Amino acid sequence: MEKLSARLVSWASLIDEKTVEQARTSSTMPFIYPHLALMPDAHLGLGATVGSVIPTLGAIMPAAVGVDIGCGMIAVKTQFAASDLPSDxxxxxxxxxxxIPLSAGHANRKVVATAEPRVAELEALAEAKEFDPARYRGDWRLQLGSLGSGNHFIEVSLDEADAVWLFLHSGSRGVGNRIAQHHIRVAQELCRCGGRSTSRC
Structure with a gap:
């Protein structure tokens, strides 16, 4: 870990100066608390540095939350060894x-079996709240259980002891973008109205 300033720390071993400057600028905002932290994958973003942790006190920054809500990475060690894998x-x-469909969902033709229980659960919750998710995206069911597009991947890896690991980088499949854009618009309106409700400005 490297302390770049009183309010900026970095765990990144390779990072370009533009990314550092973007994070340094963000870290000077008065509501950053206690400091902004750059992760190993930190890189330049549109409104805030991608791959950073931006804790705030008394403020919410939709642009810092970003559009990849639900995007993430995980590595899980399985019970298998290299010898359990087929030679091919x-x-x-x-x-x-x-x-697992390898797309954002728009090319999917059916809900995959692994996603069926979650789809049923979400349909029941939506019905109980009298909410229709199809108003926002008609094919939302097809997106669940998919990997996402772009740089998202599933990897089967071996460690030094020949143990099998599953490594996943999944995407938000556009759902995060829609959530973020809504809240960014709300925040912009609140700023435009001096923090008052838009109905009163």
């Missing part, structure tokens, strides 16, 4: 692709 690993890849 293509079959493993194809089985993963069959179980």
């Amino acid at each position: 690993r293509r079959e493993v890849r194809e089985q993963i692709e069959r179980a």
